[in-house]
Amino acid sequence: MATRAARFRVDTARSTVDVGLRVNLHRSHVNANALSGVIVCELDDQGRPRLDRPYSARLALRVAAITSGHGLQDREMRRRFDARRYPVIRTRVVYGKALRGAGRYRAVAELTMHGQTREVSGDIRLKVEGTTMLIDGRQVINVKDFGIDPPRLLILKVEPEVDVDVHIVAALQS
Numbered sequence: 001m002a003t004r005a006a007r008f009r010v011d012t013a014r015s016t017v018d019v020g021l022r023v024n025l026h027r028s029h030v031n032a033n034a035l036s037g038v039i040v041c042e043l044d045d046q047g048r049p050r051l052d053r054p055y056s057a058r059l060a061l062r063v064a065a066i067t068s069g070h071g072l073q074d075r076e077m078r079r080r081f082d083a084r085r086y087p088v089i090r091t092r093v094v095y096g097k098a099l100r101g102a103g104r105y106r107a108v109a110e111l112t113m114h115g116q117t118r119e120v121s122g123d124i125r126l127k128v129e130g131t132t133m134l135i136d137g138r139q140v141i142n143v144k145d146f147g148i149d150p151p152r153l154l155i156l157k158v159e160p161e162v163d164v165d166v167h168i169v170a171a172l173q174s
Helices: 071-081
Strands: 004-010 016-023 027-032 036-043 056-062 088-098 104-113 116-129 132-142 156-172
Touching: 027 071
Parallel strands: none
Antiparallel strands: 004 036, 004 156, 016 027, 016 156, 036 056, 056 088, 088 104, 104 116, 116 132, 132 156
């Protein structure tokens, strides 16, 4: 089975991160389209990652790029994230495993935000179409695990669990 080394660079303009907030009065969300990073792996003849070979994925998202569209809410979020001191959220994949079903994988990663690193795992869908890698995943993250206290203003309470949906478009580097 032939393999080829592949290095994919995240297309910042086409990749998105959407964070669903659990607020007691209504659903809310913030999003960002400033995800950057590199994914390196060997691909088999069908364009699937060879997880028995060395691979890596490193992603970064600037906290300042996360926005709700409401200035006051965005400033409060950046303050709670201490964005001046910790301006970037980073992820490094440490383990991957193919699951049953085409293009389904389990990824384990180290997630670093607010100066703290925690291991997270979740299922993703990954496919390579020509020179483009597409990855979609969802993860529930408790921000208190990273030392971040969600806001509580009068009767408005934001829960610490957030739903993170990631859509990554990465282009093969020559």
